[in-house]
Amino acid sequence: MSESEFLEQVRINQGIIYKLVGLYANNTEEKKDLYQEILLQAWRGWPSFRGDARFSTWLYRLTLNTIFTQKRKKHRIEYRESMDDSSSPVQNVFLQKEEAGRLKLAIRQISEIDRAIITMHLDGYENPEIGSMMGISDNLVSVKLHRIKKQLANFLNKEL
Amino acid sequence: MNTDQNRNRTNDEADEDLSSLLTPTGLTRLSSKNPLLIIKKNLFKNMVWAVIICSMYLFIILYFNVWQIRTIFSIILILSLWTLFKTYKEYKKIHTDISPIDPLLTELKRHQQSITRWMHAQQRAWILIYPFCAAGGFFLGGMLGRGNTLETFMQKPLAIPTLIITIIVLVPAGYFLARRLFKASFGNHLKALQENIKDMENEY
Numbered sequence: 001m002s003e004s005e006f007l008e009q010v011r012i013n014q015g016i017i018y019k020l021v022g023l024y025a026n027n028t029e030e031k032k033d034l035y036q037e038i039l040l041q042a043w044r045g046w047p048s049f050r051g052d053a054r055f056s057t058w059l060y061r062l063t064l065n066t067i068f069t070q071k072r073k074k075h076r077i078e079y080r081e082s083m084d085d086s087s088s089p090v091q092n093v094f095l096q097k098e099e100a101g102r103l104k105l106a107i108r109q110i111s112e113i114d115r116a117i118i119t120m121h122l123d124g125y126e127n128p129e130i131g132s133m134m135g136i137s138d139n140l141v142s143v144k145l146h147r148i149k150k151q152l153a154n155f156l157n158k159e160l
Numbered sequence: 161m162n163t164d165q166n167r168n169r170t171n172d173e174a175d176e177d178l179s180s181l182l183t184p185t186g187l188t189r190l191s192s193k194n195p196l197l198i199i200k201k202n203l204f205k206n207m208v209w210a211v212i213i214c215s216m217y218l219f220i221i222l223y224f225n226v227w228q229i230r231t232i233f234s235i236i237l238i239l240s241l242w243t244l245f246k247t248y249k250e251y252k253k254i255h256t257d258i259s260p261i262d263p264l265l266t267e268l269k270r271h272q273q274s275i276t277r278w279m280h281a282q283q284r285a286w287i288l289i290y291p292f293c294a295a296g297g298f299f300l301g302g303m304l305g306r307g308n309t310l311e312t313f314m315q316k317p318l319a320i321p322t323l324i325i326t327i328i329v330l331v332p333a334g335y336f337l338a339r340r341l342f343k344a345s346f347g348n349h350l351k352a353l354q355e356n357i358k359d360m361e362n363e364y
Contacts, residue, residue, distance in 0.1 A: 010182055011179075014182065032177050037193060039181055043187060133264060135262075136265060
């Protein structure tokens with residue numbers, strides 16, 4: 001498959017990279033480094049993409065694997081760029097801009113693994129799919145999701 | 161809204177920094193800061209240095225016709241060649257590409273193991289090779305510095321205690337320095353990997 005096909009596929013799905021990097025990068029420099037690393041890894045892995053899975057799922061997995069294995073600073077996120085955008089990452093289409101921003105902020109407060117799990121859940125992935133991408137059992141995904149939702153509800157309630 | 165619509169809607173968000181890379185010229189500008197790539201480059205540099213240093217050891221063994229020097233440096237040479245071989249095996253084992261197929265937990269463990277193995281290899285080198293290096297360096301330095309034979313140099317009353325102190329001080333100092341350097345470079349990253357693995361394996 002050609003370079004132009006690859007670029008086209010990534011362009012269509014670039015929101016995945018943008019959204020996930022926005023949840024983990026601590027500053028603009030780190031964000032740019034992660035973009036580069038993800039694209040480089042995707043470009044190297046592109047020949048192995050056989051099309052038996054969706055490209056979006058393939059890219060989602062690769063993006064998560066790359067983010068988690070990169071060296072990142074363990075500080076509070078400094079840049080707020082992706083929190084101020086108008087688009088919502090969650091399933092509820094009626095969620096307003098401010099609420100989406102608050103939810104993103106709350107998601108950034110929880111542990112890194114929990115962030116990945118809840119983001120996949122909000123993106124509509126089923127528990128077995130999440131389990132398969134993370135390498136954990138469906139049962140553990142359910143347990144974790146239950147706990148994460150409680151945690152997020154606490155964060156959001158505290159803010160009100 | 162169904163899952164597909166939701167995914168499509170959220171997946172078309174864009175960022176200028178990202179979009180600028182999504183061109184044929186953008187792809188050529190990509191550079192990697194993958195920690196395993198950095199480790200792999202370090203291992204390669206170590207191997208190059210090891211070859212140069214082993215050649216020097218060989219030269220010392222051939223040039224100095226003193227059995228003590230020859231014995232010590234032969235031991236160092238054998239240990240260095242063994243370390244070089246282990247380093248080469250480690251180097252071959254490290255895959256710097258991120259898997260788009262393996263689950264996150266598998267990928268995290270692979271990275272953690274590679275980094276830990278590398279750390280142990282560095283520590284092993286300090287413990288096994290450097291006592292002999294310190295002794296060899298001491299003998300050679302004493303001989304060349306004083307212009308005496310090794311026997312004459314070693315007969316001096318302070319020679320043996322100085323040798324012991326040199327080994328006792330240099331080896332742990334080197335070992336802890338290597339540990340400190342490793343921690344400064346990869347300590348936080350390794351800790352983050354371990355925390356995330358633990359978080360995923362924690363059932364409760």
